[in-house]
Amino acid sequence: MEKQEDFIIELKGIKGTTYKVRIRQKCPFTGETIKVSKSFKTRKQAETYKKITLAQILQGTINQNIHGERSLSDLIDEYIGAVGDNFGRSKIGAYKLIKRSNLAKKRIDSLTTQDLIKHGRERQLPKTQTLKDGTIKESPGAGGSTLNAEFSYIGTVLKWAKAEKYSVNENLITESRRALEMNHLIHDGIERSRRPSQEELDQLINYFEVIRPERDIPLGVLARFAVGTGLRLGEIVRLEWKELNEVNKTIWIRDRKDPRQKKGKDSEIALIWQTGYDTYDILMAQKGKHPQLVFPYSADTISSVFPRAVKRLGIENLHFHDLRHEFCSRMVEFGWTIPKIQVNSGHKDLRSMQRYMNMVSKNLHEEKPSGWVALT
Template sequence: MATITKYRKKNGELSYSATVRVKQGGKVIFSASRSFPKESLARAWAQRVEIEAAAPGFIEQQAAAGITLGEIITRYREEMSQQDRLGRTKGYVLQALLRSSITDRPAAEIETEDYIEYGRMRQAEGASPATVFQDVSAIHTALIHAKTNWKMSLDINPLNSAITQLRSAGVIGKSRQRDRRPTEDELLRILKWLNDRQHRQNGHIPHCDIVRFAVATCMRLAEIGRIRWADLDETKRLILVRERKDPSNKYTNDQWLPLLGEAWDIVQAQPRIDERIFPYQMKSVSAAWERGCKALGIHGLRFHDLRHHGVSLLFEQGLAIQEVALVSGHKTWTNLKRYTNLRPESLHDKLPRARPETPKPPLITTLSAGGLYMGGWANAQDVAQTFDLDHDDTQSMEIIFAADCAEAGACVVFIDSGTLFVATSPDSTRDWLPEPTSLNRLRHRTMTGKMGRAPDGTNTYGRQLLESITQRLSQE
């Protein structure tokens, strides 16, 4: 709606001010004003602006005109972080871009020459072609996201043209393929370092299990942190890896992965205290790996190199290309796949077990008076008889968990007068020496293998212990 206002200037001349405003939902989303010496000129201008404002995309163009590239990148980064879709590397790239002067300019005003100048400036600073490509690729992704998801009227052609010219000039390019693998000695040393670390106070993250699992499955660290118990196929020994990285299909690439070798045993040894199998901060895992490599003088070895190492081991053990692709998730064997119909669970027959499985009779599990009893115990009377406890010793005792594993030891967890106690026996001896404890302390001891894990690394009762205690105490 146009408004024409007549007013007199300081020199006495008449002037006509034309104002055009467009409202949506009661808010002004576009406004333009201009003064003219004649009323007819003011009305003609206002009519032209009204026609332009009614054209498709005009309002969006005006809205995008003043938004800087930095504002677009900031909003894009926040949205991706909230949706847990921002990888660590891309987060670093976007953060570095926000420190560049090019992001201070309105995105609609940046031309091809500006992007080319930015690329050459980064090259002059010593950035490799792969690093410069990461920068312009991140800008491109943010602009496409703004155009597609926020309906911003942005022209991507200047950036596309700049990418073509920068690639032709060698300013941007693909990264060199890494071939770094840990040697057997390096892997043993860092596993020992991580094992010592996780046995210290507050070392609740099973770093060694995660490292060995990464090698056995060829999974990325972020993928390991996302896998869930609900996606575990116990019959076929498969795990569904959701939203696996794929350049052509980023967010719907769910794949079934066979848990080969020791991967299955590692999963089964984890306590089910969370919907995720490894409910830990993967940044902490990566940081511990980097600190371990630095402390041991191991240079140039990244956690992601374990994926390359795992893939190489599968080839070395005799798996074919299409079989390895079922584990790694690569899709470069498309032509071969037309003539192949493999089931991922069939790969279990291809590799030997990480440990020879010797038949072991399962521990008998019994629920009695709200407590979980395993092995040679079925109720509180069995526990009292084993430790020669009388009625005065047990009348105020509420047993939550009790496991008698013969030579593998025994454990009793109970509440007495509001205090949590644990009594353990490391071998076949049965001495009643309870000590006060806490849920966090029990969690630490089970996760680090100090309780409930046999010398060969298999779970004895640790997982059941942690699950029963967590469930029981959560009810209070």
């Protein structure tokens, strides 16, 4: 039941009566029509807010933040529509995931730290999926580094919205970060230092090519190629034949992941042999099998099959992404400089490469020359 009187709507419901101030008034200074809407528990609060707001409109001092009633989901759509042309796939995917969450249903003018904490806890829960054969597959919930990225993406949307005069707290993520960390919801991520031994690699390749050769995806080939090039899985499955330069033995990688750009950059890598796997020969062996993509396989399927094989072989704590790390470590051991390694790996700074230098520190030891005497 509604009763409107002088900019105030009285709403009677099961939980009691609320008073909603709804003002549509033209500002004499700017000529703009100011639209304001806010609810209160008492009429006195509503009256006070109405008087102050009307005075601000007449004086031209009203804070013209708008659209506070929009949901976060709607705001994300508007943000992507306005500036999302150059977003990479991972960022678009993250926004799609956020839009499916309960957090996305919230009004943007009422988002709180508690809403973020609740969202993080919901995302941490394991997910179950019923497969075609009726079996139930359980996937782990989001980790701290994944949630850290999601909250950063939300913060970007809120800052954009504030610049567009939307009724949002643009600093919500910054203000909430300490609480999110204390609730173990976000962190910068744990740097992995896992290297597969050659024996483990041989076991995996034998499994994919001898024990289970019937698979449509040549995972043995992909494992060799990953160690030999340092490419991410997503980059490998996007390689195109038209980007290959057979004379120079190079290939272009389009839209590489780059945290400094909205969309990844393109780079040309060398198809080398120094890791023990000749990647040019590996690639050329695929020629004629597929017309456009070199490896036209699903990254999601590979990410699912690879860990199952690791588990069946009794190999502990090995991810496909560790093969990229192995490339960097082998090239440090081979004697390549960091800038040379970065051409293939795509790492942007020395800090991100430091782990590979630490991992091979034991190999810095050399035999003492004959007649060597310690300084005193």
